[in-house]
Amino acid sequence: MISKKIKGRIVELKEKFPQRKSAILPALHLVLKEKNYVEKESLKEIAGLLELPPIEVFETASFYTMFPQKKVGKYHIQVCTNLSCSLLGAEELVKYLEEKLKIKVGETTPNGMFTLSTVECLGSCGTAPMMQINEDYYENLTKEKVDRILDDLLKKQI
Amino acid sequence: MEKILFKHIDFPEQYKIDVYIKNGGYIALSKALKEFTPDDLIEMVKKSNLRGRGGAGFPTGVKWGFVPKDSPKAKYLICNADEGEPGTFKDRWLLEKDPHQLLEGIIISSYATGAHLCFIYIRGEFSFGAKRLKGAIEEAYQKGFLGKNILGTGFDLDIILYRGGGAYICGEETSLMNSIQGERGLTRLKPPFPTSAGVYECPTVINNVETLSNIPHIVLNGPEWFSSIGTPTSPGPKIYSVSGHVKKPGNYELPMGTTLKEIIYEHAGGIKDNKNLKAVIPGGISTPVLTPDKLFAKMDFDSMCDVGSMLGSGAVIVMDETTCMVKSAQRMVKFFEHESCGKCTPCREGTYWLSRILERIENGGGEEGDIQLLLDICDNICGKTLCPMGDGAIIPVLSTIENFREEYEYHIKNKKCMVTPVRRFD
Ligand SMILES: Cc1cc2nc3c(=O)[nH]c(=O)nc-3n(C[C@H](O)[C@H](O)[C@H](O)COP(=O)(O)O)c2cc1C
Ligand code: FES
Numbered sequence: 001m002i003s004k005k006i007k008g009r010i011v012e013l014k015e016k017f018p019q020r021k022s023a024i025l026p027a028l029h030l031v032l033k034e035k036n037y038v039e040k041e042s043l044k045e046i047a048g049l050l051e052l053p054p055i056e057v058f059e060t061a062s063f064y065t066m067f068p069q070k071k072v073g074k075y076h077i078q079v080c081t082n083l084s085c086s087l088l089g090a091e092e093l094v095k096y097l098e099e100k101l102k103i104k105v106g107e108t109t110p111n112g113m114f115t116l117s118t119v120e121c122l123g124s125c126g127t128a129p130m131m132q133i134n135e136d137y138y139e140n141l142t143k144e145k146v147d148r149i150l151d152d153l154l155k156k157q158i
Numbered sequence: 159m160e161k162i163l164f165k166h167i168d169f170p171e172q173y174k175i176d177v178y179i180k181n182g183g184y185i186a187l188s189k190a191l192k193e194f195t196p197d198d199l200i201e202m203v204k205k206s207n208l209r210g211r212g213g214a215g216f217p218t219g220v221k222w223g224f225v226p227k228d229s230p231k232a233k234y235l236i237c238n239a240d241e242g243e244p245g246t247f248k249d250r251w252l253l254e255k256d257p258h259q260l261l262e263g264i265i266i267s268s269y270a271t272g273a274h275l276c277f278i279y280i281r282g283e284f285s286f287g288a289k290r291l292k293g294a295i296e297e298a299y300q301k302g303f304l305g306k307n308i309l310g311t312g313f314d315l316d317i318i319l320y321r322g323g324g325a326y327i328c329g330e331e332t333s334l335m336n337s338i339q340g341e342r343g344l345t346r347l348k349p350p351f352p353t354s355a356g357v358y359e360c361p362t363v364i365n366n367v368e369t370l371s372n373i374p375h376i377v378l379n380g381p382e383w384f385s386s387i388g389t390p391t392s393p394g395p396k397i398y399s400v401s402g403h404v405k406k407p408g409n410y411e412l413p414m415g416t417t418l419k420e421i422i423y424e425h426a427g428g429i430k431d432n433k434n435l436k437a438v439i440p441g442g443i444s445t446p447v448l449t450p451d452k453l454f455a456k457m458d459f460d461s462m463c464d465v466g467s468m469l470g471s472g473a474v475i476v477m478d479e480t481t482c483m484v485k486s487a488q489r490m491v492k493f494f495e496h497e498s499c500g501k502c503t504p505c506r507e508g509t510y511w512l513s514r515i516l517e518r519i520e521n522g523g524g525e526e527g528d529i530q531l532l533l534d535i536c537d538n539i540c541g542k543t544l545c546p547m548g549d550g551a552i553i554p555v556l557s558t559i560e561n562f563r564e565e566y567e568y569h570i571k572n573k574k575c576m577v578t579p580v581r582r583f584d
Contacts, residue, residue, distance in 0.1 A: 017318070018232070018275075018358050021340030029282070029321055056340075063342035063499075064323025066282045082244045083443055083489050084401035084475055089583025096583070120326065120493050121244035122283050125401035125473070126408045129583060135285040143584055 002045050006030050010049045023050050024060045028067050036076060036134065038067045065119075073108045073115035075153055078132045081118045084125035093129050093141060094118060100150070113154070159387065162395045163371050164411040167255050173290055175297040178258040184303060186374035190266045191311045194377075199270035203373070206381035207393050212238055212329075212366030213442070213470050215392070215459040222271050224353035225361050234357050235273040236338070236364040237264055239280040239287070240322055240329035243442035244493060245473030248397040248409050249367035253280070254287045256371070257294035261317070263370035265303060266377060268315050271363045275316050279334050282322040291319055326497035330545050331356075331364045333499060344501045345545040368397060388414030392458035392469075400426040402476035403433065415461065419453040421474055433478040437561070441470020443490045444550030446557035447483075467557075482575040483562040487554045488516035494551035505548035508539040512555055524570035529559060 002010070009030055013023035027046045031038045043061055047054040061067050068076075077097065081090045094116075098104055101114050108115040124130045127139035138149055166172045166181050178184070190199060204219030225233060237260070241249040253260055268276050280288050295317050298304045306314045320338055322328050328337045332346035335357040356362020372394060376384050385393040392414040398421050401407045405427030412421065418438060422428065429435050435450045440457060445468040448455070455465045462469045477486065495509040512535055515528055536552040543549065559566060568576040 019339060022320075022338055024340040025321065025323055025337070028323065060340055060342055064282070064325050066324035081489070082493055083439075083486060084245055086489050087402045087475075087477060087481065087486075087582070089581065092581060092583035120496060121242070121246075123241050123247045123250045123281070125245050125247055125475075126399060128401060128407070132283065137286070141583070 002031055002042055003034060006034050007045075007049060010046060014050055020050060021052065021056065021060075024052070024057055025064075028061055028064075032067055033135075036068075036074070037070060037072050039069050039071070043069075071108075074113050075133050076115045076117065078117045078119040078122075080120065080122045080124070080128070080130055080132075082121035082125075084121070085128040085130060088128040090129045093131070093146070096143060096146065100146070113157075114150075159395065159411075159413045161411050162375055162387075163252065163256075163259070163368070163397060164409075167251065172256050173254070173258070173294060175258055175294065175301060178256070183258050183374075184262055184301075186377040187262050187265055187303060188309055190377045191269060191309055191313055196270045196272060199266065199377070202381050203270070203376060206376045206384040207391075208369065208372055208376065208384065209392060209394075209459060210366055211368035211372075211396070211471070213243065213444075215469065218365060218369055221353065221365075222267075222363055224351070225271050225363060226354060227272075229361055231360040232275065232358075233271060233273045234360055234362045235264065235268045235271055235276040236331075236334065236357065236362060237276065237278040237367060237370055238329065238331070238334065238364055239278055239284070239291075239367045240334060241281055241284075241367070242326040242329040242497075243444060243471045243473060244490070245399060245401055245439065245442045245475045246471040247399045247401075248472070250284060250287055251409050252367050252371050252397075253284075254290050257291050258298070259371050259374060260291075260367055261294055261298050261303070263373035264317065265298075265308070265315055266373050267363070267365065267370055269313055273363065274314050275318065277318050277320050277338055277357070279320050279322060279328070279338060281329075282324045288319060288321055295319060325499075326493075327499040327545075327547060330547060332545065334364070335362065342499070344499050345547075347544055389456065389458050389461070391460050396457070396472055398425075398457065399471070399473045400476065401473070403430045403478040403481070404428065404476045405430055415456040415458040417454055417456050418448070418474070421457065422453070422476055426474075426476070429476065429478050431478075433480065435476065436479045436481055437477045437483065437486075439473075439475040439477075441468050442473040443475070443493065444468075444547075444553055445470040446553050447561060449561050480577055480580045482520075482569075482577050482579060483558045483565045484516065484569050485520050485575070487558040488513070488520045490554035491516055491551065494547070494554075498547065498551070502542075502544045502548070504539045504542045505544075505551065508535050508548065509551050511535055512551070516555070519566065519569050522573035524566075524573070526570065528570055529563070529566050532559065 047057040130139040208218045209215040328343040333343040337343040352362045410425045495513040
């Protein structure tokens, strides 16, 4: 279920653009920010709020990679493996994360804390290797730095 | 060259409107709206010979001149902040660190092209940049640089910040427009060109972040000043994003036409760990790879063509002697496979097969005839796709085979790399 607050903001989007369909992507972003993923039920809700046929929302949402339809971990780790990052060790970084989290790319840790994905260039190639966790960029990564970043995230939980 | 676009990039809080104004900001806007007509400005930009920094190098003033004057439809301006070409990270700096320079350029350009609504299409992953721009837009409204009756001149403009959803193809102008319309980011067949039927089927001008950031400087200093920088056919400053095996990766603002050698060895500090240079991609992964004998080449639109490559986005990716070129090609093609919008068959199927064959070679399963097979598939994509992405996707394959064929042959014959890769992540 989308929260009441976000629902209100989605309804406001209806009149913001020259055509209503333009509100789909901004609505998806609002839901993503709240839940980290946008499952089918939410897509239907968005369609209802924007008064658009659900198929139009499904069609658009499924084109874009930023809106996973399946539940992801609380922290979605996305490692860039495009050329500039891979020249500076992105694949070793991915392996290191797989070993550390004891999961493979595409999987979520059993406690639901971390999901590991690989992604394409994030426009941060001058500070490679790098990864994005939820909305934040982490750059110039080393093993030590990765350890610290993950530790800090875990500490935030307690 | 004195820095122009990056003049205040290291200023703390340059992103705040008061600091921007203190550093001379928004004077160009006042000058443009009060002293010039839209036609004057179009002529000025034509005269400056500013060429689009999004990759294609199309003359900006000429594009603006295509907008029909008599159309009863609304006109739109779009700022392309989708920055997706791998290796490129200049627009992100411009919009995060000096967002008002971009907004000032947008407002002037909207006035010149008759737009009263502008979309800034920013790539979805740039959350921080979106936050910065959102704050800057709010500030500009408060100061009366946006909204109704800007600076008392009667000119109205609104800006909508529109976030993408993580699709490279949405940097291509027609997919971008479909994306703003809330649709899948599929490309459209051209013509009609955006200046006659763009977003919502209305006349639309689309320009890159760096292109638009140049506009206030042209208005302030004049077109002659602008065209005195760089080369006669590619004037002005250019931001080169340098990444890969260099000592000092980063964005460097230099005159158009600076040589690759100067960029890599003087500004980016030379090759990491003092290794030898093997290959350079000069303008993002959609541009052909160059070998070290081309280091003398100037980085501008025409000089890059002369040596068989392209300026593209000016993203210089440096590879040292330990780089396997087959693997690099495989990495690049995997990207295009993932990002193909799927609308046309040669691109969708072709990138899939190129990717499978390169993976096979890279993983030691290469077979005799694979090189020819790759070339045949490229031939079936070349010039047969709706948008230039198909042509971009075959470039990594063609240019690495042309320059490093022996590495492919070695890989296929010996089932392993010709070079010994080094560990880079510790
Ligand atoms: C596959 C593809 C991806 C593109 N990606 C971008 C991009 O991320 N940013 C950009 O400014 N232009 C991009 N372009 C170029 C745009 O289509 C368009 O030419 C440009 O935004 C025009 O602005 P300019 O004239 O100021 O360069 C891309 C083109 C293609 C074919
Ligand atoms: S290649 Fe990794 S951020 Fe660009």
